[in-house]
Amino acid sequence: MxxxxxxxxxxxxxxxxxxxxxxxxxxxxxxxxxxxxxxxxxxxxxxxxxxxxxxxxxxxxxxxxxxxxxxxxxxxxxxxxLAPTSEERADYYRWMFFAAGPLESAAVNRALGFTVPEERERMVGYGHFNLVLDTLEKALSDKDYLTGSRFTAADVYVGSQIIWGLQFGTLDERPGFKAYAERLAARPAYAEANRLDDEAAAAM
Structure with a gap:
């Protein structure tokens, strides 16, 4: 290839x-x-x-x-x-794009210290920060991964945002998020990727 x-x-x-x-x-x-x-x-x-x-x-x-x-x-x-099966496809795309849209927008706005006025919540596409977290927490409440029992590329993308959010304090330390992050951090590919990037950062 x-x-x-x-x-x-x-x-x-x-x-x-x-x-x-x-x-x-x-x-x-x-x-x-x-x-x-x-x-x-x-x-x-x-x-x-x-x-x-x-x-x-x-x-x-x-x-x-x-x-x-x-x-x-x-x-x-x-x-x-790492791609979805036909049964996983709906959840896969739903949460992949949820993280690319509402989750990232809400997290960045919070990090910048910006709070959306209540009367303007319809304009931003995610409502308010806690609503985004409640929605994501519910998605992980009854399964190990976003599409069910199997790890997919959606977990790489969404999981990265949750891991970073917990690490840097842009997401609340909710039990479901912490348990999910721990499952992902145990993956050998995650550890190897971090090793390579840490080495690259140290060399710069």
């Missing part, structure tokens, strides 16, 4: 994609970019005009945005069994 070029910075959301790549066991080459340097160069803007990471290049195609990359890698590496 064609090698993947992986563009990242170890102090970015690229850690999500690194974990996903390690789960798939696909061959890839890492390109570390700097925020005020190579990430803004014309060479990289030809790959991602936004000048941000992560991005991957595979078979001449560029994929950006973490949720899209996770879903793409799950499909191109079926042997990793």
């Amino acid at each position: 064609t090698k993947i070029d992986f563009y990242t910075n170890p102090q970015s959301r690229g850690r999500i994609v690194r974990w996903m790549l390690e789960e798939t066991a696909l061959p890839y080459e890492t390109h570390i970019l700097t925020y005020d340097g190579t990430m803004k160069d014309a060479a990289y803007r030809a790959i991602n005009p936004m000048g941000k990471v992560p991005a991957i290049s595979h078979n001449g195609k560029i994929v950006t945005e973490c949720a899209a990359i996770c879903a793409y890698l799950a499909e191109v590496m079926p042997d990793a069994v």
